[in-house]
Amino acid sequence: MNTPAAVHPVQAVEHLGTYTVIDVRTPGEFAVGHLPGAHNIPLDHLGAALPALKTAATRRTLLMVCASGNRSAAACAQLADADIPATTLTGGTAAWIEQGHPVDRANTAKASWAMERQVRFAAGSLVVAGLALGTRYRPARWLSAAIGGGLVFSALTNTCGMAAVLAKLPHNQPRTTDLDATLRALGQ
Incomplete structure (x- = not known):
């Protein structure tokens, strides 16, 4: 490119x-x-x-x-x-x-919030949810791991799949x- x-x-x-x-x-x-x-x-x-x-x-x-x-x-x-x-x-x-x-x-x-703020909120919420659910159902911790891995991938590739998904929400259209x-x- x-x-x-x-x-x-x-x-x-x-x-x-x-x-x-x-x-x-x-x-x-x-x-x-x-x-x-x-x-x-x-x-x-x-x-x-x-x-x-x-x-x-x-x-x-x-x-x-x-x-x-x-x-x-x-x-x-x-x-x-x-x-x-x-x-x-x-x-x-x-x-x-x-x-x-x-x-x-x-x-x-x-x-609406800036896309970066929406991504931080969604990622943080999913990590906290994965950890909280993981106290009762151990496999739920994989949600937190997946989000963390996604954030690392996002930083390495300078892309953001979560932003692409959030952009599809009605308030962002x-x-x-x-x-x-x-x-x-x-x-x-």
Whole structure:
């Protein structure tokens, strides 16, 4: 896999108006805080958005954004396979916020947790459940071992199967009307 073109937050903020910003995080993560003017197309819906993104890329450079830069790099690779040029934001929104750049937040009282926080909560809960159940039913401790092994695998491969599963939950899915409106706006 080729390394996608990347831009650091300092460079991106200087030229923000020259980009079409696409945030590939879940809608819940997007609502918590995103780059000004960003459009939300979750990574698992990117395939359906390719025609609109191809049109948008003819007008402006696509800047792909996620929490840390991993999902946006994967999005850039998927776009490159479809001959759509795109750039990734190095360090993602975490680096953007850390450097003090502005973010927009959704007007919702109930914003979802960031995916990393959802993974930590789910993994921790499963480990505790495995240990607690293991006091009465010894084989239940294997649940804790499996989660621990999964976390080690996740760190070694820089992937996260649990995040992929959690992204499928209803609160992490875009409303069809929101995604359709985003695709119409990009395709015009």
